[in-house]
Amino acid sequence: MHDKYDVLIIGGGPGGYVAAIRAGQLGLRTALVEKQHLGGICLNWGCIPTKALLHGAEVAHSIAHANQLGFSVGEVSFNLQKLVQFSRTVSQQLTGGVEYLLKKNGVRVIDGTARLCGKGQVTVSDARGEKHEYRADHVILATGARPRALPGITPDGEYIWTYFEALQPERLPKSLLVIGSGAIGVEFASLYNDLGCKVTLVEQAPQILPVEDTEVSAAVRKSFERRGIQVHTQTLVTQAQVTDTGVCCTLKNASAEQFLEVERVLLAVGVQPNIEDLGLEALEVGLDRGFIKTDAACRTNVFGLYAIGDVAGPPCLAHKASHEGVICVETLAGLAGTAPLDHDYVPGCTYARPQVASLGLTEATARARGRAIKIGKFALQGNGKALASGETEGFVKTIFDAETGELLGAHMVGAQVTEQIQGLGIARHLEATHESLLSVVFAHPTLSEAMHESILAASGKALHQ
Template sequence: MHDTFDVLIVGGGPGGYVAAIRAAQLGLRTALVEKQHLGGICLNWGCIPTKAMLKGAEVAHTLRHLDTFGFSADNVQFDIRTLVAHSRQVSTTLTGGIAHLLKKNGVTLFEGRARLTGKGQVSVTLAEGEQALRAKHVILATGARPRPLPGLVPDGERIWSYFEALVPQQVPASLLVVGSGAIGVEFASLYADLGSAVTLVELAGQILPAEDQEVAALVRREFARRGIRVLTQASVGAVHSEGEQAHCSVRLADGREERISVERVLLAAGIQANREDLGLEALGVEIERGFVKTDAWCRTNVAGLYAIGDVAGAPCLAHKASHEGVLCVEKLAGVAGVHPLDKAFVPGCTYARPQVASLGLTEAAARATGRSLKIGRFDYQANGKALAMGEAQGFVKTIFDADSGELLGAHMVGPEVTEQIQGFGIAHALEATEQALGQVVFAHPTLSEAMHEAVLAASGRALHH
């Protein structure tokens, strides 16, 4: 086994393993160090298992509305442990596939904990002892973990992180979710559909703080209609357990304190980078707002050291990490035509009910640039496919520069929007203007017709308003 490599990657999540595969494809001698699970948080505890659980929630919702489509069912049984087992099996299948891909591409895998001991020098703690490795290029892809709040630390019992929320023994009768980013909103939606009485608490003035204000407002209305209590400009203070309940002190927007008792509290108030015990301090690696600081090519301030994915900061998304892994490796390998990542156009997706998908600037951010804008909006209430599905709540919003026709932002909320947002991403990448997009033929009947109508609406040309 070689102890000297061209590229050595620390962390086997969606950024690290993709970077390793691409480096090996380019003929670089490549090693990957992973201390626990290939696939990282995404495949093991994030993106993938949550979607399997959310599918179960979708089935629960469908069963409650069978009469709409002429069906009825009695004595339907549900076992949360079976759904959890399904989600874990999906993760196991995918992580096994990663191991196969690494082997197929000739990547050397070290199962252990890595620490930088100098420039291009890494010590790996393996089961059999320490091994010293050298590499011309070292890429940090160590990811992130849930961020605790003062006085609100997950205990695995009454106070959950998303780890515990993905493997419940039973559905809690009541749940308080702290934080309403994508993770908090998804779990609030999931557990509400499975039968929990859910309260969602957010410190900011709107849920989904990174999303367009109009999108967030619709999700809040839909959550309220479903019986989910939403508290914005609110914060959770002391939490103490007593018997089968967690008693929470919540400061409301008007300054009043309310005591809320629930079976479980789920902490979903952000993440923090996994940068401890990596040897960064000794090398003088720059840290910015808790994350490793990098340039457009994922380079740190230390020559030959790079960082990708969550450890390098927002947007903390698996597909952003994978993209950075590829561009980082291709740039250091001298591949022609590599472009820096436009982080504003990394799509963000929230797989709640309703789904949310967006890229580019929100309307407020676009207006703040001072540009002249054209804004189009089209409701799914006027979309035949959405009506046929019985899921017509939502809309598509497009934001264009009025002078150049450049697509500045796209925001979607409604059925299967996470499967459609890439259309606007492709349009932006190909520099398609509002006029060009208006000439595209969209199939009928499809949900995506709402995208076309939202483009046309920006010029007052929507056909089905």
């Protein structure tokens, strides 16, 4: 006798648990299989705990510069373990909330490791090694991804870290080499620098934050170097040898090779999908560069089998996974009007200092696609709220189609830009044009006024520059 469900979801991260909640809301008999932690990497080891630690780094930065506002701060002590425990407490609170929401919506949570054993058939092995079989009309794969390693550089959990170890260090290293400058690498570089660690950041690509607009990346690099972070682009780490005192690393670029000894190394070179031991081969599930290939409704090439989130390919972001979870469930449930996800307009946020937020096409991508464009840019140095807050580093850049007025891209660097980018995301979704955005009234004094000035600047109408 098999347990039968309308929907069975494998993986309880931001994609899986949101899909399960939506399926429960629609009255579908739903089960969610999770082998370790509800909330997945994001709630337990990624998005949430890193932001808690970065909040601590912001406090450290504020204390260090308190004298600029007239405050005299005496000797300050810092307990790293208390900060780490704060981040873990935040994660635990949120994962508890996920468990409550699943129960509230009638979702059965099954603890164990799942494997496909046929179309609509799943075997789950529990902690005791016992196997249980389940059937479902629809199976959704939401198994996520894990840190990617480099040839010859293998994380050991002590000297060579992934973000798992970087989130809960036993002590603060005096020096850290971060390999990879995507959002994860840049955030940890900023975090550890603010906590007092000597940081070196290495990137193989020509710029740090490779997916961001070139001007954004250049601004962040300049800011990092001003803070004392050593940045090397177009550089490979060819060897990382553990020694008695730390890790001896070999850095190589087109013209030279140098050696650097650090206490710890953090690998932040991207992720690889969790597709092993899922039973994909027997069902001949289609893959694309290792990720599960899907259509606009998250369907694989196997009838009744879907994939969402990181396992289905980039951008590997929690909010993208959640959105796909809703699209997937509403489509299989037959709801009318469910819109596909436009991957070009999934917002990206990096919570370093300064923050980075972006939406849509970069200037280079827009030009490469043959679009005639007009660009507006406004520096936060001309924004009253930024001046009053002492946060004048950064700018807003907006890109419009010169003929139609369509918003093609928005790129922001500076304080709290991750909280502002969605304003332009809403404008894009509602098909606002450059002309209509010109007449929007922005409150004063706010950081968001820089967004309006950037829009004005695209037509040569900026008022404060």
